[in-house]
Amino acid sequence: MRRCFINPFKQTPGENALVDLKFVARVEAWRTIDGKSTHKVKNYALSKRLTLDALMEIARQHWLVENKLHWQLDVLMAEDETRSRKNNAPANLGILRRLALNTYRADPRKIPMSHKRLDAGWSPLSFLTLLTHMR
DSSP: OEEEEEEEOOOOOSTTOOTTOOEEEEEEEEEEETTEEEEEEEEEEESSOOOHHHHHHHHHHHHHHIIIIIHHHHHHHOGGGOOOOSTTHHHHHHHHHHHHHHHHHHOOOOSOHHHHHHHHHHOHHHHHHHHHTOO
16 A cells, blocks of 8 residues: 655755755555565655656656666676776676666567576577577
C-alpha cells in the first residue's frame, strides 16, 4: 500500500534559498513479505506541482530504472567492483558495459543474460552470433 502527500514549500528569498523549490512531497510505502511488514518513507523536492498519481508514477519509474539497468550492470557486469578511476576510463568502460548489455538484450534466445555473456566468452562463434543481432 502507498500513500502520498504534496505540500507547497514557502521559502524566504536570499542567499540560502533553494533554487526553484516550490513543493515537497512525501511517499509512504508499506510492504508485507512472508508475514514481515516494512514501512518506508521517501521525500522529494519538486520544482512544479504534480498530481498525486503523477508523483506515484515517477517514484515507481525510478525503481524500474534501478532494477532494469543498474542492478543488471552491477550483478551481470560487476560494475561496482571496477577499479578504473583515471581520466576517462570509468566513462569509457561504462559505455562498453551498456553496449554489451544491449547486445545481450538483442539476442532472441530465451536464456539468461549471464549465460549469453559466458557463452560469448567461451565461443568465438557465439560472440559473432551475438554481434549480428545488433541493429
